[in-house]
Amino acid sequence: LPFPTLSLPHLSTPCTMSSPLYWESLCVFSTAAQQRSTGDECGPEDPRDEPKHPLSDCALEHKAIKLEEQVRDLTERYRKALADSENVRRRTQKFVEDAKLFGIQSFCRDLVEVADILEKTAESAAEEAEPTNPNPTLQKIYEGLSLLEAKLQSVFAKHGLQKMSPVGDKYDPYDHEIVCHVPAEGMQPGTIALVTQDGYKLHGRTIRHALVGVAVESQE
Structure with a gap:
């Protein structure tokens, strides 16, 4: 039987079985084919094809409980922060209002001493201006002091001083x-x-x- 011939693209003449080049080329082709076959079957797997292991129901429930506790804790902290902020606002507002109302407290203490002197002076003038002592000057002084005292008490009342x-x-x-x-x-x-x-x-x-x-x- 005639030996089969092997045509190689890079050779101008075909190779026969009696040629050493024939067997060398055949070995090369066989090895390459085996490598391709092995690579297709045993190549690296796509990591995306690996099965994923989902969390168990117990683990998911435990995680949900933890998250609920965190939400409750944060909500409670938020409410306390709002309450503290409101208390600070009210105290500040009360402080400002008291400062407006009682900022003249020391001044009023000094004024009431003037009112005491005026009252005692008016009482003395009233004793001197009795009908038994018809002195028109004393009578006018008494009337003027009485009007001044009444006006001073009116001003006191206007500013909350009683x-x-x-x-x-x-x-x-x-x-x-x-x-x-x-x-x-x-x-x-x-x-x-x-x-x-x-x-x-x-x-x-x-x-x-x-x-x-x-x-x-x-x-x-």
Whole structure:
């Protein structure tokens, strides 16, 4: 039988089985084909084709519980922060309002001393301007002092400053200061029988206590 021939593209003449080049070329072709076949079957797998292992139901439930706890914790912190912010806002607003109302407190304390002097002067002028002493000058002075005192008290009231004349009221340590005790004649013990100095309040806050005498039961 004639030997088969092998045509190679890079050779101008065919190779026969008796030629060493024939067997060498055949070995090369066989090895390349085997490598291609092996590479197709045993090549590296696509990592995307690897099966994924999903989390178990228990793990998912545990994770959900953790997330819910975090949400509750953050919500509670947010609410507390809002409450703290609101408290700070209210305290700041109250501080500003008090500063507006009571910023003149020291000034008012000084003014009420002037009012005391004016009141005592008007009382002295009233005693001198009695009908038994018909002096027109003293009468005019008394009338002028009375008008001035009334105007001053009107200005005080306009700015929230009020005088306390607590005769007959129950003794209150927040508003009154006891300077003496007097026998309770026709009065309930513990009530104020006399006032030696008027007290004053600024917008409901006592800025000067009234000096009072309190009625007590007489000791027989």
